[in-house]
Amino acid sequence: KPPPHWSLLMVLSCQSVAESIAGILARRPVLEPVLKTFQPLLEARASLPAALAPLVREAGLRLPELQPEQAAEGRPLLFEAPLPGLGGLLRQAAESLLPLLMEQEAVAPYADRLRGFFLGGTAADSAPALTALAECVLRGDEMGWEKSAVGMGVPPEVLTFVFDFLLGPALRALADVSLEAGQEAPWDKEGVWKEGYCPVCGSFPSIGYLDRPVFEEKNAFLAGGGGKKRLHCSLCGTDWKFRRGACPACGEEGNGVMEVLRESGNAQGERLEWCTRCKTYCPGVDLRERDTVPDLDVLALGLVHLDMVAAEKKLRPLNPSFWNTF
Ligand SMILES: [Zn+2]
Ligand SMILES: [Zn+2]
Structure with a gap:
């Protein structure tokens, strides 16, 4: 029997690596x-x-x-x-x-x-x-x-x-x-962890996401509206809550600090969030705009077209990905 927060856990691991790669290649065969x-x-x-x-x-x-x-x-x-x-x-x-x-x-x-x-x-x-x-x-x-x-x-x-x-x-x-399955992680308890780097290992995120609405499976009612922001650690894969409108690199927050850059047309929620103060960016995805939830580590690699736009704008990646390094 699934634990009460089953659907929240499903959000974190839906598609396999192979499925996620196939999904990216269907839209961007050049990769x-x-x-x-x-x-x-x-x-x-x-x-x-x-x-x-x-x-x-x-x-x-x-x-x-x-x-x-x-x-x-x-x-x-x-x-x-x-x-x-x-x-x-x-x-x-x-x-x-x-x-x-x-x-x-x-x-x-x-x-x-x-x-x-x-x-x-x-x-x-x-x-x-x-x-x-x-x-x-x-x-x-x-x-x-x-x-x-x-x-x-x-x-x-x-x-x-x-x-x-x-x-x-x-x-x-x-x-x-x-971690206990279905339990809130200790760093997600209200206001405990405020940083833009991982509460477990200290690495920067490879990608951020806005979560999907959470349904209580058993009673089929909406338990949360979705749209809360989380960051995903580039090294250990831990997810943690982060304030929308704040920069994970320099910590500035408020109106106009973060800007969103996305492709025109059906971007499937894929975006790049960049800070107007320190010019750092982090890829992101709004999961409310997708039918499926990809493997986040794979998706971070599949957004290289946005990395190129960012490079033209002279923005710096928060976490340089390994194939930009080689
Ligand atoms: Zn980590
Ligand atoms: Zn910043």
Whole structure:
């Protein structure tokens, strides 16, 4: 029997990666070479959190409790949190995804070095180094990150591309196991988290969305009108509430701060929201204008035509996506 907020959960995971890609290609066939190249990798990443969840449970891993004072200061849950067991999850993620990642043109020249670092020795041998790398990301330690990349002999941007694919699903598995199905997430309790970056891992969103009306399945009545804004984390896939009319990059809010840019014709709710103060933009989608809910990570990649319009307007992406980087 579905829990009471079933329809809200459905909003977050409706179409598969393959269905979402097919939907984008039906409207923008020009993206076929790129999307088809990444499809196996995107599908493998999407299925990884469920595969890692038993490991998370076995190891007794949980997200730390949310402390309201720390949240009010804008501290993400995993900032400086001890991360025992994360190294084991990352090793498992590397065993699944590294072969696919190494097929990518930009990654292939470093295949041996990456294999040695992520899969060399036993799982216990590699865990401390993998955990240390995760700590660099979660603490925003760019110097530590560069040092690790140099030590490995891999360009920092290639290591970022590879490691995000491993760390993202590991954090998603950790968050999924820690959250009670159908319950409001602790960071969504009224006014607790006000930032434009992720309450779990501190990364910026890849995309924002306005949610759909919520129906109570059992009694078929409207439980919420929809149109509330949420942001979707580019790394761990956490969604959190955010104020409409506020900029996730600089925090300014009020009339005229945020502007919306969209294609003429049937844009299916796809848009780009940009800040007139700091000139940063984030892709978005109004789910009330669509019949289906796509995989948000895939849709963020499918809005590259809006990225081009933004570049012409000299706007900066809030979260540069990996295929703009290569
Ligand atoms: Zn996150
Ligand atoms: Zn701004």
